[in-house]
Amino acid sequence: xxxxxxxxxxxxxxxxxxxxxxxxxxxxxxxxxxxxxxxxxxxxxxxxxxxxxxxxxxxxxxxxxxxxxxxxxxxxxxxxxxxxxxxxxxxxxxxxxxxxxxxxxxxxxxxxxxxxxxxxxxxxxxxxxxxxxxxxxxxxxxxxxxxxxxxxxxxxxxxxxxxxxxxxxxxxxxxxxxxxxxxxxxxxxxxxxxxxxxxxxxxxxxxxxxxxxxxxxxxxxxxxxxxxxxxxxxxxxxxxxxxxxxxxxxxxxxxxxxxxxxxxxxxxxxxxxxxxxxxxxxxxxxxxxxx
Ligand SMILES: Nc1ncnc2c1ncn2[C@@H]1O[C@H](COP(=O)(O)OP(=O)(O)OP(=O)(O)O)[C@@H](O)[C@H]1O
Ligand SMILES: [Mg+2]
Numbered sequence: 509x510x511x512x513x514x515x516x517x518x519x520x521x522x523x524x525x526x527x528x529x530x531x532x533x534x535x536x537x538x539x540x541x542x543x544x545x546x547x548x549x550x551x552x553x554x555x556x557x558x559x560x561x562x563x564x565x566x567x568x569x570x571x572x573x574x575x576x577x578x579x580x581x582x583x584x585x586x587x588x589x590x591x592x593x594x595x596x597x598x599x600x601x602x603x604x605x606x607x608x609x610x611x612x613x614x615x616x617x618x619x620x621x622x623x624x625x626x627x628x629x630x631x632x633x634x635x636x637x638x639x640x641x642x643x644x645x646x647x648x649x650x651x652x653x654x655x656x657x658x659x660x661x662x663x664x665x666x667x668x669x670x671x672x673x674x675x676x677x678x679x680x681x682x683x684x685x686x687x688x689x690x691x692x693x694x695x696x697x698x699x700x701x702x703x704x705x706x707x708x709x710x711x712x713x714x715x716x717x718x719x720x721x722x723x724x725x726x727x728x729x730x731x732x733x734x735x736x737x738x739x740x741x742x743x744x745x746x747x748x749x750x751x752x753x754x755x756x757x758x759x760x761x762x763x764x765x766x767x768x769x770x771x772x773x774x775x776x777x778x779x780x781x782x783x784x785x786x787x788x789x790x791x792x793x794x795x796x797x798x799x
Pocket of ligand 2: 675678679748752753
């Protein structure tokens with residue numbers, strides 16, 4: 509015979525076992541989700557690596573051919589009578605555009621030769637990019653910059669990071685123009701936040717956060733999932749190459765940073781770039797060496 513005391517004990521044990529089981533199931537579900545995210549990141553990294561290698565190969569051959577075509581065009585132009593020269597201008601213009609495309613492809617593939625780095629103020633980089641884009645925004649659109657903290661130093665190639673921000677700002681402009689009034693707001697927020705470079709890192713390091721938000725047309729989940737793919741564009745033939753964000757992704761990755769996109773169709777988009785700030789000591793030492 510089992511006494512009441514024994515039944516109570518078994519019931520309590522049963523409750524405890526159920527609690528432990530639920531907890532174990534929850535932990536297992538979280539581990540599976542973590543694993544899925546890691547697998548997804550690995551797949552994305554492998555895909556970008558493969559596309560990068562292919563792209564670099566094509567861009568390299570492309571450049572070789574252009575290095576023959578461009579000087580030849582100049583020589584041929586020299587033989588032409590003046591009234592025929594405009595034809596050659598067109599051809600030279602197209603060749604220069606092709607060369608610019610090859611340069612962009614190399615930069616996407618991480619093979620850009622001009623990736624020299626130095627310490628730069630985060631605010632100066634953002635200022636330079638917004639100054640380049642301001643004339644392309646027009647009076648009816650609003651472009652604002654908010655500096656939430658004082659500037660941090662970034663060890664970077666300033667030209668490349670400006671290129672990333674210009675890509676984001678021009679995409680934002682296209683999105684607000686497509687949405688039409690009363691939309692038309694693009695805001696850049698710059699802040700410095702402390703976080704660990706990796707989960708296991710002992711120290712919190714300063715990171716620069718640059719967010720570019722717009723209240724434009726936004727994206728569907730299908731578009732958002734593909735924005736960093738090279739040659740993915742929704743802008744139609746001749747209007748977009750689909751290399752802006754693929755190149756931006758590669759540049760930010762080369763700077764040990766991250767670029768993420770959040771978007772809601774019909775509401776707008778925010779791109780967030782996080783970059784490790786260079787330590788004040790490294791920046792001071794570099795400044796002393798430069799003097
Ligand atoms: N801020 C944004 N709002 C809505 N859609 C966007 C935004 N930024 C990017 N996209 C979508 O992502 C696609 C890819 O952008 P990406 O900058 O790589 O190429 P693109 O702008 O189409 O062409 P390119 O930059 O080469 O001229 C765009 O065609 C657009 O569909
Ligand atoms: Mg673009």
